[in-house]
Amino acid sequence: MSKKKPLSIAVAARKGGVGKTTIAAGLASLLARSREAMLVDFDTQSNSAMALGLDAAAAGIGEALLGKPCARQEVPGLERLQVVAGGPGVENPLLWQQPGAVRLSRLEALAAGRALVMDCPPGGGDAEDLALTAAGVLLVVTEPHPLAVAGISRVLAHRRKGQRAAVILNKLDSRRKLDKDAAANLGRFLDVPMFTVRAAAEVSNAAANGVPLALAKKCKAVEDLLAIIEWMDK
Amino acid sequence: MNQKPNLWGNTLQASKSLESQDAAAKEVKAAAKDNAGAMALGDILERPGGDTRTIHPDHAESLALSLEALGLLEPLVVDNAGHLLAGGHRLAALRLLEERGKWGKPVPVRVMDFDACKNPEEALAVEVAENAQRRDYSPKEVKALADRLKAAGFKADRGKPKAGERALFPALADIVGKSPKQLRRYLAEAAPVTPEPADKADALQVAEGRLAKAVANYLDAAKGSRAAKVRRLVEALGFVVEELELETKDADK
Numbered sequence: 001m002s003k004k005k006p007l008s009i010a011v012a013a014r015k016g017g018v019g020k021t022t023i024a025a026g027l028a029s030l031l032a033r034s035r036e037a038m039l040v041d042f043d044t045q046s047n048s049a050m051a052l053g054l055d056a057a058a059a060g061i062g063e064a065l066l067g068k069p070c071a072r073q074e075v076p077g078l079e080r081l082q083v084v085a086g087g088p089g090v091e092n093p094l095l096w097q098q099p100g101a102v103r104l105s106r107l108e109a110l111a112a113g114r115a116l117v118m119d120c121p122p123g124g125g126d127a128e129d130l131a132l133t134a135a136g137v138l139l140v141v142t143e144p145h146p147l148a149v150a151g152i153s154r155v156l157a158h159r160r161k162g163q164r165a166a167v168i169l170n171k172l173d174s175r176r177k178l179d180k181d182a183a184a185n186l187g188r189f190l191d192v193p194m195f196t197v198r199a200a201a202e203v204s205n206a207a208a209n210g211v212p213l214a215l216a217k218k219c220k221a222v223e224d225l226l227a228i229i230e231w232m233d234k
Numbered sequence: 235m236n237q238k239p240n241l242w243g244n245t246l247q248a249s250k251s252l253e254s255q256d257a258a259a260k261e262v263k264a265a266a267k268d269n270a271g272a273m274a275l276g277d278i279l280e281r282p283g284g285d286t287r288t289i290h291p292d293h294a295e296s297l298a299l300s301l302e303a304l305g306l307l308e309p310l311v312v313d314n315a316g317h318l319l320a321g322g323h324r325l326a327a328l329r330l331l332e333e334r335g336k337w338g339k340p341v342p343v344r345v346m347d348f349d350a351c352k353n354p355e356e357a358l359a360v361e362v363a364e365n366a367q368r369r370d371y372s373p374k375e376v377k378a379l380a381d382r383l384k385a386a387g388f389k390a391d392r393g394k395p396k397a398g399e400r401a402l403f404p405a406l407a408d409i410v411g412k413s414p415k416q417l418r419r420y421l422a423e424a425a426p427v428t429p430e431p432a433d434k435a436d437a438l439q440v441a442e443g444r445l446a447k448a449v450a451n452y453l454d455a456a457k458g459s460r461a462a463k464v465r466r467l468v469e470a471l472g473f474v475v476e477e478l479e480l481e482t483k484d485a486d487k
Binding site for chain 2: 102157
């Protein structure tokens with residue numbers, strides 16, 4: 001039986017605040033129910049660690065990509081999940097001046113065969129480029145608003161040949177007309193599959209309290225994320 | 235509020251023009267990066283298959299002195315995994331300085347976008363090109379470098395430097411890739427001073443010595459590939475010819 005390559009997922013968007021970190025941390029924690037997983041935060045804000053109740057200021061991906069030691073933080077109650085924080089180290093120019101293959105091989109060595117979820121910073125740039133190069137699956141997050149949707153194709157334009165991609169329409173509130181319209185019609189204009197993740201108070205509560213979604217109160221958003229994992233596992 | 239029937243299609247269409255701007259911006263950034271790479275010294279990997287040219291410890295040592303005073307003026311060239319492609323002596327010199335606690339900075343590099351392990355011919359081509367075409371420094375630039383070296387304690391006196399002294403012209407020759415004699419001429423052009431007597435015997439002796447060494451290397455089966463040996467021989471010949479030309483010009487005056 002041939003062993004399937006572990007998932008490697010880039011979660012990206014042009015606009016900030018659309019829920020990249022929530023989706024990335026949520027997916028990583030849910031993946032860790034069934035496999036060894038790692039969440040890598042490429043954002044200087046280092047919110048992923050915070051959302052999971054970990055140390056956002058620990059030595060993180062900036063150090064790892066320079067070949068220095070970094071903390072692989074473990075999440076209480078989710079033994080199979082490791083988290084590598086972001087932080088200002090991501091902006092160290094030396095990181096991006098070194099040859100591309102060097103940082104890519106360091107990232108792969110860091111993941112060491114785990115399912116990898118990479119939380120990209122908004123706005124594109126070097127970190128997103130690296131994540132997109134390393135990823136087998138690109139998930140572009142948007143919310144049901146034209147200003148967020150406008151960024152979708154700009155991220156998809158960087159997709160590698162043969163790379164699977166999908167759009168996640170996040171924070172969907174079916175009571176709102178614009179949201180309903182996006183859910184019904186946006187997919188028609190995309191050449192990749194679109195998934196919806198419904199807005200749920202449980203999601204923001206979990207992040208605010210540093211609780212991984214996999215251990216939080218069950219909600220619609222978790223069901224939606226599980227459907228995305230099912231698609232990626234196909 | 236009614237949405238326009240194709241609000242989402244129009245939105246995506248409108249962002250298309252930004253996509254081409256993204257692509258153009260990416261190109262500009264990549265081009266800028268090509269000249270501004272940097273790596274930690276410890277991350278630079280050996281040339282796959284080892285050095286094609288013998289690293290001369292004396293040369294590395296004198297380069298180390300000038301690197302300490304001037305920094306690395308010409309970036310090393312590496313492949314996309316950080317294997318050295320050109321700058322073996324400069325790398326050896328940097329390592330000497332690091333051992334002595336005198337180099338802690340990132341090393342400027344130019345990254346060539348290929349893997350030397352998979353493309354050995356391309357790697358050799360870069361090495362040869364880099365060695366054959368050193369940057370041509372103008373007399374004015376040479377003068378500026380000489381001034382910085384002098385400020386760092388290098389002496390321009392003729393003959394062997396006294397113990398503890400560092401000689402300006404050999405150091406400058408290492409950096410610029412021209413003979414000490416030619417450099418004296420450059421400095422004279424840049425800032426006319428009283429002409430000094432030429433050290434013909436010295437320069438010719440150096441040139442002959444270099445040629446003799448290259449011939450001995452060429453005949454020694456153990457020393458490197460045939461291509462590298464031939465190249466060294468040609469380089470040495472060029473050096474001797476250059477010296478002879480200078481002598482002839484001097485004699486004509």
